[in-house]
Amino acid sequence: MLLTNMADSHTEDSTQPELMEDGEPxxxxxxxxxxxxxxxxxxxxxxxxKKAEAIPEFKKLETxxxxxxxxxxxxxxxxxxxxxxQTGTGEEFANRLSKDAQRYxxxxxxxxxxxxxxxxxxxxxxxxxxxAIFCMATxxxxxxxDNAQDFYDWLQESDADLDGVxxxxxxxxxxxxxxxxDDGNLEEDFVSWREQxxxxxxxxxxxxxxxxxxxxxxxxxxxxxxxxxxxxxxxxKLNKGGDRHLMxxxxxxxxxxxxxxSGDHVAVYPTNDSNIVNKLGEVLGVDxxxxxxxxxLDEESNKKxxxxxxxxxxxxxxxxxxxxxxxxxxxxxxxxxxxSDPKDQENMRKMASSSPEGKALYQTWVLDSSRNILAILExxxxxxxxxxxxxxxxxxxxxxxxxxxxSSKVHPNSIHICAVVVEYQTKTGRTNKGVATNWLxxxxxxxxxxxxxxxxxxxxxxxxxxFKSSNPVIMIGPGTGIAPFMGFIQERAWLKQQGKExxxxxxxxxxxxxxxxxxYQEELEAFEKEEVLTQLNVAFxxxxxxxxxxxxxxxxxxxxxxxQIHKDNAHIYICGDARNMARDVQTVFYEIAEELGGMTHTxxxxxxxxxxxxxRYSQDVWS
Numbered sequence: 001m002l003l004t005n006m007a008d009s010h011t012e013d014s015t016q017p018e019l020m021e022d023g024e025p026x027x028x029x030x031x032x033x034x035x036x037x038x039x040x041x042x043x044x045x046x047x048x049x050k051k052a053e054a055i056p057e058f059k060k061l062e063t064x065x066x067x068x069x070x071x072x073x074x075x076x077x078x079x080x081x082x083x084x085x086q087t088g089t090g091e092e093f094a095n096r097l098s099k100d101a102q103r104y105x106x107x108x109x110x111x112x113x114x115x116x117x118x119x120x121x122x123x124x125x126x127x128x129x130x131x132a133i134f135c136m137a138t139x140x141x142x143x144x145x146d147n148a149q150d151f152y153d154w155l156q157e158s159d160a161d162l163d164g165v166x167x168x169x170x171x172x173x174x175x176x177x178x179x180x181x182d183d184g185n186l187e188e189d190f191v192s193w194r195e196q197x198x199x200x201x202x203x204x205x206x207x208x209x210x211x212x213x214x215x216x217x218x219x220x221x222x223x224x225x226x227x228x229x230x231x232x233x234x235x236x237k238l239n240k241g242g243d244r245h246l247m248x249x250x251x252x253x254x255x256x257x258x259x260x261x262s263g264d265h266v267a268v269y270p271t272n273d274s275n276i277v278n279k280l281g282e283v284l285g286v287d288x289x290x291x292x293x294x295x296x297l298d299e300e301s302n303k304k305x306x307x308x309x310x311x312x313x314x315x316x317x318x319x320x321x322x323x324x325x326x327x328x329x330x331x332x333x334x335x336x337x338x339x340s341d342p343k344d345q346e347n348m349r350k351m352a353s354s355s356p357e358g359k360a361l362y363q364t365w366v367l368d369s370s371r372n373i374l375a376i377l378e379x380x381x382x383x384x385x386x387x388x389x390x391x392x393x394x395x396x397x398x399x400x401x402x403x404x405x406x407s408s409k410v411h412p413n414s415i416h417i418c419a420v421v422v423e424y425q426t427k428t429g430r431t432n433k434g435v436a437t438n439w440l441x442x443x444x445x446x447x448x449x450x451x452x453x454x455x456x457x458x459x460x461x462x463x464x465x466x467f468k469s470s471n472p473v474i475m476i477g478p479g480t481g482i483a484p485f486m487g488f489i490q491e492r493a494w495l496k497q498q499g500k501e502x503x504x505x506x507x508x509x510x511x512x513x514x515x516x517x518x519x520y521q522e523e524l525e526a527f528e529k530e531e532v533l534t535q536l537n538v539a540f541x542x543x544x545x546x547x548x549x550x551x552x553x554x555x556x557x558x559x560x561x562x563x564q565i566h567k568d569n570a571h572i573y574i575c576g577d578a579r580n581m582a583r584d585v586q587t588v589f590y591e592i593a594e595e596l597g598g599m600t601h602t603x604x605x606x607x608x609x610x611x612x613x614x615x616r617y618s619q620d621v622w623s
Contacts, residue, residue, distance in 0.1 A: 066115070066116055066117045067116070067117060067120060068080055068109075068111055068116040068117075068120065069120045069123045069124065069126065069127070071109070072109065072127055072130075073126075073127065075107070075109065076107055077107045077108060077109045078106055078107060078108075078127055078128065078129050078130045078131065079098065079101045079106050079107065079108035079109070079130070079131045079132075079133070080098075080108070080109055080111050080124075080130075080131075080132050080133070081094040081095075081097045081098045081108060081109070081110045081111065081132075081133040081134075081135055082094070082111050082112075082113045082118075082132065082133070082134045082135070082136075082151075083110060083111070083112065083113075083134075083135045083136070083137075083147075083148075084113065084134075084135070084136035084137050084138075084144055084145040084147060084148030084151075084152075085137050085145055085147065086137055086145040086146065089137055089186070090135050090136060090137035090145065091110070091112075093135050093190055094110040094111075094133075094135040095110045096194075097110075097133055097135065097194070098110040100194070100198060103198075104198060104201065104202055104207060104208075105207050105208070105462055105615070106129075106131075106205075106207075112147055113147065113148055113150070113151040114146075114147040114148070114150065114151075118150075118151050118154060119154070119158070129205050131201065136148055202467070206613065206614050207614070207615055208464070208466060208467050208571075208614070208615035208616070221256065221257050221258070222256065222258060222456075222457045222458075223457050224267065224399065224457060226457075227267075227269055227455035227456055227457045228253065228256050228258060228455070228456055228457060229453040229454070229455055230251040230252055230253055230256070230415070230453060230454050230455075230456050231251070231252045231445075231451045231452070231453050232249060232250070232251060232252075232443045232444070232445050232451075232452045232453065232454060233250045233251070233252050233414065233445055234248065234249060234250035234445065235247060235248075235249050235250075235440075235441075235443055235444055235445060235452075236248050238418070238517075238519050238520070239516055239517040239519070240515060240516055240517075241513070241515065241516040241517075242512065242513070242516040242517055244420055244421070244517070245420070245421040245441060246418070246419070246420045246421075246480065246517060246519060247417075247418075247419055247420075247421065247437075247440070247441060248405070248416065248417070248418055249416070249417040249419075249440060249443065250406075250411075250414045250415070250416050250417075251266070251414060251415045251416075251417070251454055251456060252413065252414055253413055253414060253415060254413040254414075258457075258458060259408070259458070260404060260408050260415060260458045261408060261460075261461075261464065262404070262406075262407045262408070262409075262464070262465060262484065262487035262488055262490075262491045263403070263404070263461050263462075263463035263464050263465070263484050263487065263488070263620070264404050264458055264459065264460055264461045264463075265401040265402060265403055265404065265458070265459040265461055266401070266402050266404050266415050266417060266456055266457075266458060266459075267399040267400070267401050267456060267457050267458070267459050268399060268400055268402070268417075268436060268440070268454050268455065268456045269397075269399050269454075269455040269456070270397070270400060270435045270436040270439040270440070271318050271319055271397075271439060272317065272318050272319075272321075272323050272324065272397065272435060273324075273433065273435070273438065273439075274318065276323055276324065276372075276374055277314060277317045277318050277323070279374055280317060280323065280373070280374055280377070280387075281313070281314070281317075283374070283377045283378065283384075284377070284384060284385075284387050284390070285384075286313060286387045287313075288312065288313045288314035288317070289312050289313070289314055290312060290313055291310055291311070291312055292309070292310065292311065292312065292313060292316075292388065292391075293305070293309040293310040293311075294306055294307075294309055294388060294391065294392060295309070306320075306391070306392055306396075307320035307321070307396065308320070313387055313391065316391050317391070319397065320396060320397055321391060321394040321395070321396065321397055322394060322395045322396065322397045322398065323372060323373055323374065323394065323397075324372050324432070324433075324435050325372060325395070326366050326367055326370065326371060326372060327366070327372070327373055327376065327393075327394075328395075329351060329352040329362060330352065330393075331373075331393045331394070332348045332349075332351050332352050332362075332366075332376075333348070333349060333352035334389070334393055335348065335383060335385050335389075335390070335393070336348035336349045336352070338383060338384060338385040338386070338389075339380060339382045339383040340382040340383075340384075341380075341382035344380050344382050344383055347361065347365075348380075348383075351365065351366065368427065369426055369427045369428050370424075370426040370427070370428075370430075370432055371426075371428065372432070373390070373394065375426075375428060375430060379428070397435070399457075400435070400436035401459060402417045402418075402419055402483065403418075403463075403481075403483040403484040403575060403620055404416065404417070404483070404484065404487055405417060405418040405482075405483040405484065405486040405487055406486065406487050406490060407487040407488070407490035407491035407494065409490070409491050409494045409495075410490045410491070410493075410494050411490075415456070415458075416483075416486070416487075417440070417483070418480050418482065418483040418486070418519065418520075419436075419437050419440065419480055419483075420437065420479070420480050421433075421434065421437045421438060421441050422434025422437045422438070423438070440454070461620070462615075462618065463484060463573065463575075463618050463619075463620045464615075464618075465488055465491060465492070465571075466503075466571045468503075469492070469495045469500045469501060469502050469503065470501045470502065470503045471503050471568075471569055471570065471571055472503040472504035472505070472506065472534075472564050472568050472569070472570035472571070473488065473492075473503065473504070473505055473506065473570065473571050473572075473573065474506045474508070474561065474564060474565070474570050474571070474572045474573065475488060475489075475505075475506065475507050475508065475573045475575075476508040476550055476554070476572070476573065476574045476575070476576075476585055477507075477508070477509060477573075477574070477575040477576055478508075478509060478510030478511065478539070478549070478550050478576050478577075478581060479510065479511060479517075479519075479576060479577075480519070480576070481574075481575040481576025481577070481581075481620075482509055482519055482520065482575070483575065484573070484575050484620055485507060485573070485575065486520060486523070488505075488573070489505065489507070489524075489527050489532060489533060492505050492532055493527060493530070493532040496532060502532075503568070503570075504534040504535075504564060504568070504570070505532060505533050505534050506533075506534055506535045506537070506564070506570075507524065507533055507535065507536050507537065508537045508538075508539070508550045508553055508554060509524070509536070509537070509538050509539070509550070510538065510539040510540075510541060510549055510550040511538070511539075511540060511541070512540070512541055512542045512543075513540060513542055513543055514538070514540045514543055518538065518540075524536055537550075537553045537557070539552060539553050549581070549584070550581070550585065551581075551584045551585050551587070551588045554585065554588045554589075554592075555588050555591070555592070558592045558595065558596060559596065561592055562592050562593075562596040562597065565589075565611070566596075566597065569616070570616070571615075571616045571617075571618070572589070572611065572616060572617045572618070573618050573619075573620075574586075574617075574618070574619045574620070574621065575619070575620040575621065576621060576622075577621065577622070577623070578619075578621035578622055578623045579623045581621075582619055582621045586608065589604075589608055589617075590604040590605060590608060591604075593607050593608065
């Protein structure tokens with residue numbers, strides 16, 4: 001979603017402090033003094049001092065984890081905060097700074113210099129957009145802490161080659177030093193410094209903060225292996241007509257300590273339709289309630305079972321295995337041996353081959369016809385594999401992700417979902433139903449006195465509102481692509497209520513018919529009346545002879561759109577279909593940049609790419 005690089009992100013009206021421009025830092029007087037002092041000391045140490053006759057190497061720990069560079073690469077970190085700590089204060093501040101990085105689309109780690117080979121500092125430039133922070137306490141008469149003593153000695157005496165690692169924005173790595181002394185205003189000073197530091201980092205790397213007041217937790221109570229069973233409190237149909245079912249659900253997370261931000265995704269674990277499971281049992285002639293345990297024949301493997309065992313075939317087919325997707329070619333190849341008809345065997349193996357004929361057969365007979373494993377077994381009567389081998393071959397049933405349609409500022413104890421129930425006719429005349437949406441459709445708040453629950457967890461996203469609420473936002477989301485924007489609009493309304501300056505909030509929504517599937521019509525029109533929504537632009541694609549889509553409305557408003565993007569630093573958000581809508585919308589932005597910005601097509605493409613790099617053009621799309 002958000003990519004970071006060294007692209008220049010300065011704007012003429014920027015008031016945030018910057019790391020370095022033309023060689024001068026734009027921070028407070030205290031920071032200028034401290035950074036100048038430390039920079040001078042470093043330059044003196046590295047370049048101008050009289051070299052000692054014997055230069056000791058930095059003490060290297062002989063452990064596999066002594067390379068902080070390799071650890072950063074392995075864990076995807078780009079910020080390292082080294083601490084010198086005697087009483088724990090420096091270490092605490094380092095941990096807080098490393099966790100802060102998450103708010104800015106970066107990943108940080110706190111590190112004890114005593115545990116790592118600090119001579120690897122020169123390798124920091126191997127990691128893109130890397131940053132090293134040194135949070136060093138002193139004690140006694142300004143002496144280094146015990147864990148930083150070796151590093152201090154090495155820094156004074158070594159010929160460290162820090163070429164390419166300096167203070168300018170044109171290089172990939174930077175160093176910042178914080179010296180911590182124990183006085184009564186330590187916390188206050190740290191907070192004041194931090195409030196200037198992170199905006200400066202954002203300016204330097206050309207990125208946007210991901211959340212103004214987001215809560216950073218080191219340990220999440222619920223995740224993919226431990227989902228929270230959330231009660232369903234609301235399940236209502238959104239559309240007034242038509243042959244589709246669009247729904248709004250609300251999941252209760254009271255007491256779960258789950259945190260989420262507008263733009264995050266909620267993952268739900270569905271169960272397969274019992275009708276499909278029962279039919280599989282009938283076709284294969286097995287007792288689904290038989291207790292089984294599938295054990296890995298490879299004793300060295302960490303994965304002892306394909307799913308939790310012991311269990312029953314019914315439980316495995318209902319909760320753990322994907323029985324509705326089209327089987328992959330490797331599954332067909334393995335199952336072919338159980339077909340008693342040689343012709344069926346031949347065709348199944350052919351579809352698993354790399355021959356053009358085999359690929360074409362797999363495309364038409366399996367993919368284009370949307371045949372799942374049950375349909376294949378029904379259409380190949382000679383194919384009757386043992387159910388235990390089938391269970392071994394079928395992929396795991398995966399969580400389904402939905403863009404959250406609410407703001408935690410307004411709804412801290414509930415998560416909203418907007419979805420369309422998937423149901424369609426296949427070329428074989430069967431009716432295929434989406435696993436998760438049909439399962440959710442039946443999750444009514446009260447079911448025979450029992451609460452309907454949904455196993456869920458939160459997946460963090462980079463799809464975030466601008467750090468500055470005064471920045472305009474342009475949201476483009478037809479159909480259920482409106483989901484994250486309901487959360488965005490709620491949050492902008494909340495910010496306005498708090499007295500914050502809120503920039504233009506523009507919505508481009510699309511649906512088929514105004515009187516059928518204008519989702520959240522009442523809520524959107526109320527937001528527009530309250531002037532939370534500056535503009536509500538709706539494309540009703542089928543209410544006239546010529547179809548109209550959101551990209552057409554964007555083109556109609558091209559002058560206004562260009563002013564918002566080019567002059568007012570608007571952030572663009574797109575949610576929905578990746579294959580057509582998102583591509584067509586992007587093409588319109590290219591055309592607007594060419595026509596009103598006087599750019600060539602290549603320049604327009606680069607312009608939009610730069611917006612993406614700076615976090616001002618974000619997409620939450622699916623195909």
